[in-house]
Amino acid sequence: xxxxxxxxxxxxxxxxxxxxxxxxxxxxxxxxxxxxxxxxxxxxxxxxxxxxxxxxxxxxxxxxxxxxxxxxxxxxxxxxxxxxxxxxxxxxxxxxxxxxxxxxxxxxxxxxxxxxxxxxxxxxxxxxxxxxxxxxxxxxxxxxxxxxxxxxxxxxxxxxxxxxxxxxxxxxxxxxxxxxxxxxxxxxxxxxxxxxxxxxxxxxxxxxxxxxxxxxxxxxxxxxxxxxxxxxxxxxxxxxxxxxxxxxxxxxxxxxxxxxxxxxxxxxxxxxxxxxxxxxxxxxxxxxxxxxxxxxxxxxxxxxxxxxxxxxxxxxxxxxxxxxxxxxxxxxxxxxxxxxxxxxxxxxxxxxxxxxxxxxxxxxxxxxxxxxxxxxxxxxxxxxxxxxxxxxxxxxxxxxxxxxxxxxxxxxxxxxxxxxxxxxxxxxxxxxxxxxxxxxxxxxxxxxxxxxxxxx
Numbered sequence: 001x002x003x004x005x006x007x008x009x010x011x012x013x014x015x016x017x018x019x020x021x022x023x024x025x026x027x028x029x030x031x032x033x034x035x036x037x038x039x040x041x042x043x044x045x046x047x048x049x050x051x052x053x054x055x056x057x058x059x060x061x062x063x064x065x066x067x068x069x070x071x072x073x074x075x076x077x078x079x080x081x082x083x084x085x086x087x088x089x090x091x092x093x094x095x096x097x098x099x100x101x102x103x104x105x106x107x108x109x110x111x112x113x114x115x116x117x118x119x120x121x122x123x124x125x126x127x128x129x130x131x132x133x134x135x136x137x138x139x140x141x142x143x144x145x146x147x148x149x150x151x152x153x154x155x156x157x158x159x160x161x162x163x164x165x166x167x168x169x170x171x172x173x174x175x176x177x178x179x180x181x182x183x184x185x186x187x188x189x190x191x192x193x194x195x196x197x198x199x200x201x202x203x204x205x206x207x208x209x210x211x212x213x214x215x216x217x218x219x220x221x222x223x224x225x226x227x228x229x230x231x232x233x234x235x236x237x238x239x240x241x242x243x244x245x246x247x248x249x250x251x252x253x254x255x256x257x258x259x260x261x262x263x264x265x266x267x268x269x270x271x272x273x274x275x276x277x278x279x280x281x282x283x284x285x286x287x288x289x290x291x292x293x294x295x296x297x298x299x300x301x302x303x304x305x306x307x308x309x310x311x312x313x314x315x316x317x318x319x320x321x322x323x324x325x326x327x328x329x330x331x332x333x334x335x336x337x338x339x340x341x342x343x344x345x346x347x348x349x350x351x352x353x354x355x356x357x358x359x360x361x362x363x364x365x366x367x368x369x370x371x372x373x374x375x376x377x378x379x380x381x382x383x384x385x386x387x388x389x390x391x392x393x394x395x396x397x398x399x400x401x402x403x404x405x406x407x408x409x410x411x412x413x414x415x416x417x418x419x420x421x422x423x424x425x426x427x428x429x430x431x432x433x434x435x436x437x438x439x440x441x442x443x444x445x446x447x448x449x450x451x452x453x454x455x456x
Contacts, residue, residue, distance in 0.1 A: 017067065024054070025085040027053050028085045031144070048136060051137070051144050054144050055143055058147035062154055075158075075162075079158060087174075093145055100137075101131075129192050179212060184228045187205040233278070253272060277296070277332060277336060293337065301357075307328070331377075337356075378394065391417075
């Protein structure tokens with residue numbers, strides 16, 4: 001089949017999009033089959049010639065697309081089939097890249113364990129750049145993938161401008177998803193953590209994917225692009241490149257927040273909280289405390305109600321200090337936020353972490369469990385810096401809700417906290433002693449009454 005097609009598509013007088021598209025499909029199919037076999041058989045095959053031919057056919061497909069007539073059913077069907085073939089090629093290209101990546105990582109681990117070899121750098125583990133014998137294939141694979149992206153983008157343009165009455169032929173969601181996934185793969189292949197210029201190349205690719213999602217109103221693509229930015233940021237963090245990681249991590253947060261707005265679910269919100277926590281940590285490492293505070297605030301605002309409810313439910317039967325050791329994103333964000341708020345020299349005033357949580361669905365007693373968590377965090381930070389006014393402010397809020405007849409044990413617990421805070425080494429006034437004794441006495445009476453009731 002391919003030889004008659006060659007005669008047509010290499011003759012400029014006979015070239016047309018229909019023939020070029022099917023010739024391209026045939027070469028991409030051969031390349032896909034060869035790549036699939038390489039991975040399945042765990043063997044290397046030199047497919048450079050096949051990839052070069054695929055590159056040539058893709059270029060011809062691009063050059064002939066402008067001549068396609070409006071509402072040409074044959075060209076439209078050729079585009080449908082070409083998009084499917086490109087997506088299949090993308091899937092197999094990903095398999096090959098991940099296969100080669102695994103081989104490269106195994107080689108790096110071997111080098112790291114060999115005392116007679118120079119140990120690999122952290123950046124090499126994050127994004128290996130030496131694929132051994134696969135080095136000959138990867139660059140050509142990137143070229144073909146780039147042209148596949150251009151062909152898909154050109155196809156989307158044709159669907160909008162030339163095939164508007166034939167749109168039912170095309171599964172637009174699948175085509176745009178394949179387009180975004182192809183760009184994400186190419187950006188991943190392009191990105192090398194130790195080569196700064198590759199960062200901007202990868203970011204530029206992802207920007208194009210985002211632009212296409214905006215143009216096509218395809219919000220599902222944001223999550224894929226967001227994940228790609230996040231992976232790059234994490235690779236930079238592993239190489240201790242915290243300043244460089246800020247941009248991709250922040251971008252991943254912005255895009256994931258768009259997903260949260262269009263698809264509200266706790267899993268997305270929880271992931272967004274974790275990313276804001278990482279963004280804040282990167283800003284702290286870069287001594288950018290102002291941006292760190294903003295990141296932690298945004299993270300606190302995204303904490304899902306279900307996450308707070310789970311914490312509150314535990315706090316209703318267990319002391320808050322006992323559950324704070326659990327891996328809870330809410331507690332982590334509160335801790336990070338308060339610590340940075342205290343040490344930031346440019347901070348005019350300090351706000352409480354609980355102010356940025358959505359507690360509107362909880363009654364006052366349930367909210368107090370969150371306040372107790374915040375108080376415990378203040379207590380730890382107060383070991384190094386005087387923070388009694390913040391601690392006492394929360395205690396006052398807690399005592400307003402923890403009435404003696406309703407919550408005697410909780411009230412006693414908070415009163416003992418107040419007694420301890422009032423009698424710190426730097427506060428030895430008679431007034432503070434009087435307050436401390438009063439709190440301790442009330443706590444004692446409450447506990448005594450509770451014990452009597454229990455043993456009656």
